[in-house]
Amino acid sequence: MKLRYFSTALAALSLTFTSGALATESQMDDAKQRTLVILKPDAMEQKLAGVILSRFEAEGFSLVGAKITLLDEPILRQHYAHLVSKPFFGSIVSYMTESPVFVAVLEGDGAIARAREMIGPTDPAIAPKGTIRGDFGKDKTRNVIHASEDDVAAKIEISRFFEDGELTTAHE
Numbered sequence: 001m002k003l004r005y006f007s008t009a010l011a012a013l014s015l016t017f018t019s020g021a022l023a024t025e026s027q028m029d030d031a032k033q034r035t036l037v038i039l040k041p042d043a044m045e046q047k048l049a050g051v052i053l054s055r056f057e058a059e060g061f062s063l064v065g066a067k068i069t070l071l072d073e074p075i076l077r078q079h080y081a082h083l084v085s086k087p088f089f090g091s092i093v094s095y096m097t098e099s100p101v102f103v104a105v106l107e108g109d110g111a112i113a114r115a116r117e118m119i120g121p122t123d124p125a126i127a128p129k130g131t132i133r134g135d136f137g138k139d140k141t142r143n144v145i146h147a148s149e150d151d152v153a154a155k156i157e158i159s160r161f162f163e164d165g166e167l168t169t170a171h172e
């Protein structure tokens, strides 16, 4: 009797877990997208994580994955592969490895383009006030935040930093 109760409870638990807690992107509704953001070392050093995440939450984004980690050159060579041959690549590596970063997956309608709009252009000097880089960035290198450029980049970048099982689904 006790054993039957236990296995029923276990089955219910596993059903809740697979249907409720974890979701792959293919289970999301069509308008929803996921994008990867990195709060760079200067954001963390200035204790801006809460302020920046609040901006995304206020715009309706849901946080579905997050970790704090210290990046290293090999992962930056992948993440910034398009910049490896640039003369300033060394300064990107020094900056991005100077202290831990906050890596997050944000989910929402049209999340990829909307997040790029909210962060503003690469150079804070030309980023409008009200954008994250315009408000908090210092220069072309120390510009506070990364957000995936497009759909292809978002998928690659999310899988670079997170296993499927580390991402939850948004609770509306």
Ligand code: ADP
Pocket: 080, 083, 088, 092, 121, 122, 140, 141, 142, 143, 145, 146, 147, 149
């Ligand atoms: P974004 O981050 O806006 O997508 P890029 O992919 O071109 O822009 O650049 C990646 C990062 O490399 C930038 O966010 C910035 O930190 C750094 N970076 C880009 N261009 C320069 C530059 N000309 N000089 C110094 N650092 C740069």
